[in-house]
Amino acid sequence: MNNARNIAFWVVLLLLILALFNLFSGGASSVSSRSLSWSDFIEQVDSGRVASVTLDGERVTIRTKDGGTFSTVKPGDEQITEKLVNKGVEVQATPQQQSGFMSLISLWLPFIVLIGVWFFFMNRMQGGGKGGAMGFGKSRAKLLTEKQGRVTFDDVAGIDEAKEELEEIVEFLRNPQKFSRLGGKIPKGALLVGPPGTGKTLLARAIAGEAGVPFFTISGSDFVEMFVGVGASRVRDMFEQAKKNAPCIVFIDEIDAVGRARGVGMGGGNDEREQTLNQLLVEMDGFEANEGVIIVAATNRKDVLDPALLRPGRFDRQITVGNPDIKGREKILSVHARKVPIGPDVDLRTIARGSPGFSGADLANLVNEAALTAARVGRRFVTMADFEHAKDKVMMGAERRSMVMSQEDKEMTAYHEAGHAIVGIKLPKCDPVYKATIMPRGAALGMVMSLPEMDRHSWHKDQMRDRIAMGMAGKAAEIKKWGEDRVSSGASGDIQMVTSVARAMVMRWGMSDKIGNIDYSEAASGYDGNTGGFSVSAETKRLIEAEVKAIVDEGYAKAFQILTEFEEEWERLAQGLLEYETLTGDEIRKVMAGEKPGDDSDDAGQNAESEISVAAIPRTRSRGPRAEAAQAEDPEPSAP
Numbered sequence: 253m254n255n256a257r258n259i260a261f262w263v264v265l266l267l268l269i270l271a272l273f274n275l276f277s278g279g280a281s282s283v284s285s286r287s288l289s290w291s292d293f294i295e296q297v298d299s300g301r302v303a304s305v306t307l308d309g310e311r312v313t314i315r316t317k318d319g320g321t322f323s324t325v326k327p328g329d330e331q332i333t334e335k336l337v338n339k340g341v342e343v344q345a346t347p348q349q350q351s352g353f354m355s356l357i358s359l360w361l362p363f364i365v366l367i368g369v370w371f372f373f374m375n376r377m378q379g380g381g382k383g384g385a386m387g388f389g390k391s392r393a394k395l396l397t398e399k400q401g402r403v404t405f406d407d408v409a410g411i412d413e414a415k416e417e418l419e420e421i422v423e424f425l426r427n428p429q430k431f432s433r434l435g436g437k438i439p440k441g442a443l444l445v446g447p448p449g450t451g452k453t454l455l456a457r458a459i460a461g462e463a464g465v466p467f468f469t470i471s472g473s474d475f476v477e478m479f480v481g482v483g484a485s486r487v488r489d490m491f492e493q494a495k496k497n498a499p500c501i502v503f504i505d506e507i508d509a510v511g512r513a514r515g516v517g518m519g520g521g522n523d524e525r526e527q528t529l530n531q532l533l534v535e536m537d538g539f540e541a542n543e544g545v546i547i548v549a550a551t552n553r554k555d556v557l558d559p560a561l562l563r564p565g566r567f568d569r570q571i572t573v574g575n576p577d578i579k580g581r582e583k584i585l586s587v588h589a590r591k592v593p594i595g596p597d598v599d600l601r602t603i604a605r606g607s608p609g610f611s612g613a614d615l616a617n618l619v620n621e622a623a624l625t626a627a628r629v630g631r632r633f634v635t636m637a638d639f640e641h642a643k644d645k646v647m648m649g650a651e652r653r654s655m656v657m658s659q660e661d662k663e664m665t666a667y668h669e670a671g672h673a674i675v676g677i678k679l680p681k682c683d684p685v686y687k688a689t690i691m692p693r694g695a696a697l698g699m700v701m702s703l704p705e706m707d708r709h710s711w712h713k714d715q716m717r718d719r720i721a722m723g724m725a726g727k728a729a730e731i732k733k734w735g736e737d738r739v740s741s742g743a744s745g746d747i748q749m750v751t752s753v754a755r756a757m758v759m760r761w762g763m764s765d766k767i768g769n770i771d772y773s774e775a776a777s778g779y780d781g782n783t784g785g786f787s788v789s790a791e792t793k794r795l796i797e798a799e800v801k802a803i804v805d806e807g808y809a810k811a812f813q814i815l816t817e818f819e820e821e822w823e824r825l826a827q828g829l830l831e832y833e834t835l836t837g838d839e840i841r842k843v844m845a846g847e848k849p850g851d852d853s854d855d856a857g858q859n860a861e862s863e864i865s866v867a868a869i870p871r872t873r874s875r876g877p878r879a880e881a882a883q884a885e886d887p888e889p890s891a892p
């Protein structure tokens with residue numbers, strides 16, 4: 253289609269040029285004429301046989317009385333015109349010109365450019381040549397058919413919670429009538445949130461595969477076009493197409509490309525993108541949930557999305573797809589290992605253990621690399637050594653990501669987190685520990701530990717003290733195990749939390765005898781609107797600081813003491829974390845007692861903190877993986 257158009261364009265252009273070239277450079281010379289020497293020409297003139305002469309610069313065209321046409325070139329003879337006139341020859345002259353071709357160009361260039369531009373835009377508007385002559389705003393949604401390979405939930409491993417949540421949508425697509433008859437409300441849209449390569453696209457395809465419905469895929473960036481209005485009409489078209497094929501799944505990858513919050517763009521916003529987004533919102537409101545079209549969108553930046561997209565009736569179902577834990581990794585490996593011949597010595601569990609922080613895509617890549625390595629040396633199946641080799645390769649590629657931890661980091665995190673857990677368990681006033689993990693995550697829970705939350709819970713002094721001790725346990729553990737010099741920045745989140753609790757105790761809640769029941773928090777923050785100019789003396793400030801520090805120091809000392817007293821259990825727990833990465837409360841107790849944890853730790857709380865964790869991304873990113881891992885664990889014991 254496109255090609256035919258292009259060829260037609262060039263043919264037309266070529267013909268045009270040829271025609272015009274002929275017209276201009278043509279004239280006299282195009283009439284077949286014999287050439288004549290100048291002296292012969294003069295002789296002809298003298299003998300009176302010449303009827304007319306046309307002068308075109310140096311070219312002279314002669315028409316004789318008997319109808320012949322000749323041409324010659326004029327030497328610098330200036331008197332010739334006079335002579336011809338005297339002889340009664342009709343003399344014509346054409347204006348002096350550059351060569352025919354040059355004149356053609358200078359005359360016709362603007363038109364040619366115009367025509368070219370017109371053709372160019374016609375082509376662009378075609379939208380990749382899909383559908384129809386004037387396919388201006390045709391959506392670019394691609395229909396993936398069974399031929400491209402049916403994907404089912406069996407192909408997606410290690411993200412069971414996400415699968416479970418999507419099960420309902422599959423049910424609905426299989427039998428829409430059943431649901432609408434019961435008046436059940438089915439979400440119109442589901443938003444898959446998670447880091448790259450965690451299988452979001454795969455999951456969306458699996459929904460369609462499981463339900464046996466068509467699957468349309470489009471990328472958010474396909475909507476963003478240079479012409480205002482094109483994106484919006486593409487959205488309209490996409491929904492039309494989807495409705496015709498209902499029940500079906502429409503998958504919008506990278507929805508953040510269109511779905512960014514409106515009015516925050518540079519230079520006063522982006523009209524085209526906003527129009528497109530508005531159209532998307534309108535369309536999502538416009539169709540009924542029971543029409544059988546489910547929009548699944550994916551993003552790894554939920555924080556930049558326009559809040560309007562997340563309102564009920566649009567993408568009201570949000571599913572976090574995280575990086576897999578050790579068991580998830582083993583399952584993903586086995587899914588991909590099905591496709592290659594695996595040698596008898598390969599232990600997928602060991603590989604899974606050695607690849608912390610790998611995403612599903614990394615693991616798929618790992619299996620592929622291993623197979624390539626084996627093929628390169630001419631083996632007929634893939635051995636453990638091939639996997640080891642491939643792992644290094646993939647890891648080196650993946651190292652830039654904050655997700656992948658070195659063995660050293662992993663160990664330090666294990667002892668750090670085990671420290672928190674032990675102290676949390678041993679201190680009577682701490683809430684029960686229900687999970688510990690050293691799984692690095694793109695997002696962390698740490699930010700839940702804010703003061704307002706504590707206010708609401710109405711904590712008591714002894715609880716606070718124990719909480720601070722538990723908070724300091726991570727750093728105490730690092731120091732106890734590796735000494736002062738090796739302590740990492742991973743405790744920064746803990747320190748932040750501990751400081752704000754201790755401050756509040758002293759400055760707001762009257763929990764320090766030396767400071768008493770005076771609220772210094774507003775004065776200290778420089779705000780005196782309500783205290784009527786009340787300010788804190790330098791002496792009181794010093795006192796407050798000393799008190800805050802004393803409370804934190806006391807907590808640290810308590811943590812250190814508990815770690816010393818229960819060193820063996822702490823050690824066992826740290827080793828257990830290194831092996832299993834994620835342990836539930838019961839498992840923690842088992843591991844501390846030296847038993848093996850049961851095998852039901854499956855996916856412990858993998859997606860439990862979806863909401864909070866996303867909100868916390870911006871503040872934890874800069875601290876690196878260690879901090880994130882530490883953070884992820886911290887607040888849970890206090891937030892049942």
Ligand SMILES: Nc1ncnc2c1ncn2[C@@H]1O[C@H](COP(=O)(O)OP(=O)(O)OP(=O)(O)O)[C@@H](O)[C@H]1O
Pocket residue numbers: 407408409410411447448449450451452453454455505550552584587611612613614616
């Ligand atoms: N949970 C998983 N189970 C099995 N394979 C997986 C899983 N996650 C990822 N993969 C593999 O990684 C490939 C890439 O995953 P996919 O494109 O679905 O990730 P994504 O989350 O959509 O990534 P992106 O955000 O970069 O688009 C898949 O085709 C699959 O081979």
Ligand SMILES: [Zn+2]
Pocket residue numbers: 668672726727742743746882883886
């Ligand atoms: Zn910590």
